Amino acid sequence: MQCALYDAGRCRSCQWLARPVDEQLAAKTADLQQLMAAFPVREWRTPVSGPEQGFRNKAKMVVSGSVEKPLLGMLHRDGTPEDLCDCPLYPAAFAPIFATLKPFIARAGLTPYSVARRRGELKYLLLTGSRLDGGMMLRFVLRSENKLAQLRAALPWLQAQLPQLKVITANIQPVHMAIMEGETEIALTEQQALAERFNDVPLWIRPRSFFQTNPAVAARLYATAREWVRELPVRHMWDLFCGVGGFGLHCATQEMRLTGIEISPEAIACAKQSAARLGLTRLQFQALDSTRFATAQDDVPDLVLVNPPRRGVGGALCDYLARMAPRWIIYSSCNARTMAKDIALLPGYRVARVQLFDMFPHTAHYEVLTLLIRADLAVDHCSARRRDAVI
Numbered sequence: 358m359q360c361a362l363y364d365a366g367r368c369r370s371c372q373w374l375a376r377p378v379d380e381q382l383a384a385k386t387a388d389l390q391q392l393m394a395a396f397p398v399r400e401w402r403t404p405v406s407g408p409e410q411g412f413r414n415k416a417k418m419v420v421s422g423s424v425e426k427p428l429l430g431m432l433h434r435d436g437t438p439e440d441l442c443d444c445p446l447y448p449a450a451f452a453p454i455f456a457t458l459k460p461f462i463a464r465a466g467l468t469p470y471s472v473a474r475r476r477g478e479l480k481y482l483l484l485t486g487s488r489l490d491g492g493m494m495l496r497f498v499l500r501s502e503n504k505l506a507q508l509r510a511a512l513p514w515l516q517a518q519l520p521q522l523k524v525i526t527a528n529i530q531p532v533h534m535a536i537m538e539g540e541t542e543i544a545l546t547e548q549q550a551l552a553e554r555f556n557d558v559p560l561w562i563r564p565r566s567f568f569q570t571n572p573a574v575a576a577r578l579y580a581t582a583r584e585w586v587r588e589l590p591v592r593h594m595w596d597l598f599c600g601v602g603g604f605g606l607h608c609a610t611q612e613m614r615l616t617g618i619e620i621s622p623e624a625i626a627c628a629k630q631s632a633a634r635l636g637l638t639r640l641q642f643q644a645l646d647s648t649r650f651a652t653a654q655d656d657v658p659d660l661v662l663v664n665p666p667r668r669g670v671g672g673a674l675c676d677y678l679a680r681m682a683p684r685w686i687i688y689s690s691c692n693a694r695t696m697a698k699d700i701a702l703l704p705g706y707r708v709a710r711v712q713l714f715d716m717f718p719h720t721a722h723y724e725v726l727t728l729l730i731r732a733d734l735a736v737d738h739c740s741a742r743r744r745d746a747v748i
């Protein structure tokens with residue numbers, strides 16, 4: 358992929374940009390194989406990749422420069438601003454939004470925040486797009502509520518220019534640190550969740566909920582998890598670290614009991630909205646810590662799906678899973694290092710299947726989906742496979 362900003366040395370966020378994508382994929386596969394070397398893998402599935410460019414549904418723009426001439430992008434280590442509106446990772450639909458936001462910042466008098474001088478109001482612009490209908494969510498991250506009235510007064514102009522902005526909010530982040538978001542989110546539109554759809558599953562995106570940033574590959578990831586679950590006699594499953602419910606909502610059937618657990622109440626609100634839309638009544642979602650939830654249960658489901666943040670599942674939850682021994686575990690990870698550490702804490706399981714999803718092209722990162730089978734069943738499955746080729 359060509360990126361003029363990379364070529365000019367103005368942005369090097371994509372460390373692997375100079376390598377062809379097939380070479381990137383080979384290097385990621387080799388990394389994953391090396392991390393999984395301690396565990397015999399019964400089946401390596403072909404890696405899944407998506408488009409090379411225009412694949413990101415989210416832009417996190419640092420606002421700098423002046424109110425008349427704002428820059429949207431990032432700050433270099435020495436504090437120099439860089440405008441990244443032409444970053445080729447964003448879909449074409451983002452360009453008119455950035456182009457309209459620049460004069461809007463002047464109209465609304467939203468002075469960009471200066472890190473060096475600790476002055477100004479507008480810190481970040483966070484834009485998320487939906488593939489469903491081109492709708493978008495825009496969040497203004499402000500230092501305080503001082504300019505909120507000005508922002509509200511100027512907003513009708515922006516909405517007239519950009520009717521695709523369905524959800525608009527102000528997030529208040531008073532702390533002088535690199536933290537992107539504060540605790541207070543103020544809705545500026547009636548609509549507060551952005552509608553998305555992956556495969557045939559309705560999903561919702563709210564301001565303070567995690568949502569996958571590469572929709573093409575994430576849709577394949579969820580569909581693959583669904584295929585794997587549907588091949589097994591699963592009547593009861595958990596979706597831990599469920600976010601807005603992508604995995605659980607794909608895997609659930611009318612008959613299956615499914616509990617989704619996630620720490621963010623906003624994400625849980627999205628997941629519940631989707632479940633209601635699908636008419637799935639045996640599905641429940643709760644805003645809780647995954648380890649706390651799991652370790653308080655005596656009853657273990659047939660299958661536990663986990664999709665933790667980069668730090669992994671951790672010792673306490675692995676110990677619980679090792680002790681309670683569900684028949685199957687599906688582990689979706691954006692950090693194969695921590696996943697391998699967690700698998701080492703599950704000696705009673707065999708690795709049945711591994712598949713790499715190239716969710717973060719042009720970087721060393723990738724997503725991986727792993728199916729673990731309890732060792733006693735893995736033996737049964739092996740003999741069954743010889744008999745009738747099941748799994």
Ligand SMILES: C[S@@+](CC[C@H](N)C(=O)[O-])C[C@H]1O[C@@H](n2cnc3c(N)ncnc32)[C@H](O)[C@@H]1O
Pocket residue numbers: 566567568569597598599600601602603604618619620621624645646647648664665666667691
């Ligand atoms: C990698 S994201 C996956 C989200 C979701 N499975 C998806 O596909 O979008 C990890 C999620 O774990 C949540 N999380 C972080 N710590 C948690 C905890 N202790 N208990 C439950 N969820 C947690 C985050 O809010 C985030 O939504």
Ligand code: SF4
Pocket residue numbers: 360361362363368369370371374441443444445446
């Ligand atoms: S993040 Fe965008 S601008 Fe920066 S190197 Fe990657 S493609 Fe280029």
